[in-house]
Amino acid sequence: MQDQQRVWLWNSVFVAIVFVLGYSIYLASGKIDYTWRWDRVTPYIINTEPQEIIAPGDGTLELGSDGKSLHLVLDSGADPFIVKKYTEMVAAEGDLIFEGDTLATLNDWQIGPIIEGLIVTIEISLYSLVIALVLGLLVGLMRISANPALRNLAILYIEVIRGTPLLVQIFIMYFFFGTVLDLERFTAGVIALSVFTAAYVAEIVRSGIQSIPVGQMEAARSLGMSYPKAMIYIILPQAFKRTLPPLAGQFINLIKDSSLVSVISITDLTKAGREVVSGSFAPFEVWFTVALLYLVLTSALSWAIQRLEKRLSASD
Amino acid sequence: MTNAPEKIIIAEGVDKYYGKLHALKDVTTSVHRGEVVVIVGPSGSGKSTFLRTLNQLEKIQAGTLVVDGIDMYAKDTNINKLRENVGMVFQNFNLFPHKTALENVMLSPRIVAKRDKKEVEEHSRELMYKVGLAERMHNYPSQLSGGQMQRVAIARALAMRPDIMLFDEPTSALDPEMVGEVLDVMKSLAAEGMTMVVVTHEMGFAREVADRVLFMEDGALLVDEAPEKFFDNPPHPRLKQFLSKVL
Ligand SMILES: Nc1ncnc2c1ncn2[C@@H]1O[C@H](COP(=O)(O)OP(=O)(O)O)[C@@H](O)[C@H]1O
Ligand SMILES: [Mg+2]
Numbered sequence: 001m002q003d004q005q006r007v008w009l010w011n012s013v014f015v016a017i018v019f020v021l022g023y024s025i026y027l028a029s030g031k032i033d034y035t036w037r038w039d040r041v042t043p044y045i046i047n048t049e050p051q052e053i054i055a056p057g058d059g060t061l062e063l064g065s066d067g068k069s070l071h072l073v074l075d076s077g078a079d080p081f082i083v084k085k086y087t088e089m090v091a092a093e094g095d096l097i098f099e100g101d102t103l104a105t106l107n108d109w110q111i112g113p114i115i116e117g118l119i120v121t122i123e124i125s126l127y128s129l130v131i132a133l134v135l136g137l138l139v140g141l142m143r144i145s146a147n148p149a150l151r152n153l154a155i156l157y158i159e160v161i162r163g164t165p166l167l168v169q170i171f172i173m174y175f176f177f178g179t180v181l182d183l184e185r186f187t188a189g190v191i192a193l194s195v196f197t198a199a200y201v202a203e204i205v206r207s208g209i210q211s212i213p214v215g216q217m218e219a220a221r222s223l224g225m226s227y228p229k230a231m232i233y234i235i236l237p238q239a240f241k242r243t244l245p246p247l248a249g250q251f252i253n254l255i256k257d258s259s260l261v262s263v264i265s266i267t268d269l270t271k272a273g274r275e276v277v278s279g280s281f282a283p284f285e286v287w288f289t290v291a292l293l294y295l296v297l298t299s300a301l302s303w304a305i306q307r308l309e310k311r312l313s314a315s316d
Numbered sequence: 317m318t319n320a321p322e323k324i325i326i327a328e329g330v331d332k333y334y335g336k337l338h339a340l341k342d343v344t345t346s347v348h349r350g351e352v353v354v355i356v357g358p359s360g361s362g363k364s365t366f367l368r369t370l371n372q373l374e375k376i377q378a379g380t381l382v383v384d385g386i387d388m389y390a391k392d393t394n395i396n397k398l399r400e401n402v403g404m405v406f407q408n409f410n411l412f413p414h415k416t417a418l419e420n421v422m423l424s425p426r427i428v429a430k431r432d433k434k435e436v437e438e439h440s441r442e443l444m445y446k447v448g449l450a451e452r453m454h455n456y457p458s459q460l461s462g463g464q465m466q467r468v469a470i471a472r473a474l475a476m477r478p479d480i481m482l483f484d485e486p487t488s489a490l491d492p493e494m495v496g497e498v499l500d501v502m503k504s505l506a507a508e509g510m511t512m513v514v515v516t517h518e519m520g521f522a523r524e525v526a527d528r529v530l531f532m533e534d535g536a537l538l539v540d541e542a543p544e545k546f547f548d549n550p551p552h553p554r555l556k557q558f559l560s561k562v563l
Contacts (some may be wrong), residue, residue, distance in 0.1 A: 218373055219410035219469075223424035223476060224400035233427060237414050315414050315456040 029284060040282040041289055044112040050105045052090075055097045056081050063093050070103060114286075117272025118293050124190055124268060125255045125297070131194035132254065133247075136201025141231070143206045154202065161199035167260055169196055174264040189261035197254045204250060208243035209235055241312045248305040252298045259294075269293060321349040322385075324480060324511050325370060330379035332365055332535075339365045340376070341535040349479075352512045354522040354543075357532035358558060363515040366532065367482050370513065371402045384479055400428060403473030407485040409465040411457040417468045418444060418453040421475045429476060436475070443471040447501050463494030467501055474505075481505065483514040519563060523547055531555045 029036065043049065059074040064082070070089070072081040086104035091097060111119075142154035161169070173192035177183060183191070212235050220230035262271035273290040277283045325347040332340035339362050347353050355363045368374040369381060372388055372395050381388040384401050412420050421440040425431045444453050447467035457465055466486055473481060483502065487495040499521050506512055506525050516522065522529050522543060529546040531539035531554075539552045547563075550556045 213408075213410075215406060215408055215410040216412065219404075219406060219412070221396075222371055222373065222399055222402070222404040223472070224396050224428040225424065226396050229427060233423065234412055238412075241414070315416075316458055 034284060036285065037282050038285050040280045041114075041276070041285040044276045044280060044286070045114045045289065047110040047112050050087065050107045051110065052102045053083055053086055053104045053106060055099055055101045055103055057099050059097050061091050061093060061095045061097050061103065072097060072103065113267075113272045113276055114269070114289065114293070117267055117269040118297075120267055120272075121255070121258055121269040121294075122297065124186070124193065124258045124261060124266070125251075127190045128193040128197060128254055128258070129251055131190070132197035132201050135194060135198035137205055139198060139202035140205025140209065143202055144209060158199045158202055161196055166192070166196050166257055167263065170260055170264060185261075185264050185266050189258075189264060189266050193254060193258055193261065196257070197250060200250050200253075201247065204243050204246045205239070208239035208246075211242055212238050241309075244305055244309050244312070248302055251301055251305075255297050255301065256294065321351075323347065323382075324349045324384055325513070326380070326382040327366075327369075328380045330366070330369060330376050330381065332362075332369060332374060332376050339535050340369070343379070343535075343537045345530065345537060345540060347480075347511060347513060349511055350509045351527045352506045352510075352514065352525050353528050353530060354526040355513065355515045355530045355532060356517070356519070356522060356558075356562075361532045362535040363532050364484050365535075366537075367404075367484050367513060367515050370480075370482055371399050371404055373404075396428070400424075400476050401479045402482060403476060403478035403480070404482045405466070405469050405473055405484065405486045407488050409457070409462070409469045409489070411465050411469055411472070413457050416454050416456055417449060417460065417471075420457070420468055421472045424472070425475050440471070440475055443474050444468075446504075447471045448497070461494060462490045463497045466490065466494075466498045470498075470501055470505075480511045480513070483512065483516065485515050485517070487516065487518060517562065519547070519559075531558065533558070 055072055057072075057074045057076055057078075059072045059076075059081070062071045062073060062080075063069070064071050068084075070083040070086070072083075074080060083104060085106060085108070087107040089104045090102045091104070097103065139154045139157055142150040143158070145151050145154075170189065170192040173195070174183075174185065174188040177191075178185075178188040216234055216238065217230055220234040221227075225233070258268060259270035262268050262274070265271070267275070269290055273286050277286045280286060323346045325345075327346065328344050330340050330343040331338070341362075343362075343366060355366065357363050365374055369376050370383060376389075383398060386393055386398055388395070388398065411417075412423070415423065418437075418440055421443055422436050425436040425439070426433065441450070441453065444450055447470055449464060449467055449471070452460060452464060452468075457468070460468065470481075470486075486502070487498050490498065495518070499518060502512070502514070502521070503525055514521070514526075524543075526543050529539075529541060529543050530537060531546070531552065533554055539546065539550070539555050541551060545551065546555075547559065550559055
């Protein structure tokens with residue numbers, strides 16, 4: 001009973017502190033005479049305004065054979081401009097249309113630049129996660145190999161990558177390797193992030209494998225398994241389970257680190273945020289929104305990994 | 317072909333070093349098919365090391381080892397193939413904790429010997445029955461007692477249908493009340509004619525089951541005798557001393 005009360009007390013303290021922090025942010029913004037205009041941000045997230053469908057050139061408007069779709073027969077003789085989806089016609093059948101005229105309007109939700117940036121961030125993170133996992137596993141296995149060439153290569157790789165800043169690596173990947181190998185920005189960004197994360201994954205994999213008692217490998221080998229078979233069936237599944245928490249941390253870092261690729265002009269969530277700030281004049285709202293979206297991504301990942309951990313703990 | 321059983325293990329002049337430590341000193345012995353050989357000796361005398369050279373978990377620096385008719389250190393020897401015929405049971409069981417008892421038993425016949433799934437499952441169930449764990453097949457190792465785990469480990473080794481079974485102190489990590497159940501399984505295995513090399517401190521087992529008992533000290537094989545002579549009339553002063561301590 002006593003304990004119960006104490007828990008309640010401290011939970012209330014927690015809520016109170018969070019509330020005070022939030023309120024002081026509000027007060028601080030009042031001090032600099034800032035008007036919160038969240039409505040300015042929403043169109044950059046999801047745009048609910050009706051869109052205008054604009055004529056790409058001069059021509060005549062006709063109805064399609066289905067009686068619904070609009071065909072703009074262009075004077076230039078190019079293929080007609082066809083509008084299949086619209087809510088309301090603005091121009092009428094047979095009208096002469098000039099370039100830039102509105103043909104129709106469409107009441108449809110459109111994702112804004114912030115969500116587009118979010119999608120790019122998710123794409124970059126997913127590609128990098130998969131590549132980093134494979135590369136990190138490979139380097140981790142090389143790291144514990146009995147072959148000195150493989151082992152030293154792995155050590156060199158890990159030391160070089162962990163000893164230099166990610167931002168510098170992104171620049172080198174883009175300006176040097178990107179130029180030499182003719183890489184696109186997106187590819188260069190993904191490779192830089194993967195190579196960086198893989199170095200940390202390799203160390204996690206190494207310590208995970210080494211945490212499995214040697215008796216496991218001996219038992220597997222004594223049953224006739226080759227080294228690769230013993231690794232695949234016995235050691236790695238156990239090591240994987242143990243490395244899930246540190247791997248989760250590493251992949252959360254990956255999502256956050258992905259914001260750095262905005263420096264090579266990839267329009268990820270961070271770059272989209274910067275662009276929207278200059279269009280909306282609502283910097284505080286935009287950056288809080290961006291932060292919240294990153295938080296959603298990282299929490300979703302850590303939730304998913306926790307689920308996986310639970311599932312794997314069946315044998316404990 | 318002679319009628320005398322073949323020598324299934326031949327060790328000649330085996331030397332093993334761990335860095336500077338001379339762990340096996342010129343060990344020479346042999347084991348016939350169907351024989352049960354028990355190795356005893358003080359801790360650190362090289363018993364485990366010798367046993368582990370027999371499936372090459374440890375490599376030797378000098379001498380020859382012929383197991384199951386195959387020279388272990390010949391150029392064309394496939395050690396994985398050889399290990400399929402040599403089962404090993406460890407002091408700490410070394411069951412695979414992420415697999416159920418039955419999966420532990422079935423794994424190697426499936427992925428190494430690539431035997432038919434139905435046949436392997438049937439055989440594995442039989443083995444689980446044989447070691448008295450038919451009811452525990454779907455338990456994970458963490459849900460089994462030490463004695464049960466060791467019996468699963470024996471079944472797992474037997475699943476490869478080995479010609480030879482090696483035991484490294486199979487009962488030393490067990491609570492006293494569980495020692496008997498594991499020794500019983502080993503006794504029935506011996507009765508079926510399995511070739512066994514057993515490192516143990518269970519002198520009762522040695523006396524009752526062994527065809528020969530070996531005594532090692534300081535990496536050297538000092539005594540190789542039938543159990544009656546070994547225990548009742550020890551032929552080496554060091555053995556006499558050792559027995560006076562353990563019996
Ligand atoms: N992997 C190893 N590295 C170095 N020394 C070892 C290793 N394994 C065993 N030894 C040493 O070799 C000797 C024999 O060990 P072992 O065969 O385990 O003895 P026993 O099984 O008779 O107790 C001991 O002195 C032990 O410390
Ligand atoms: Mg030992």
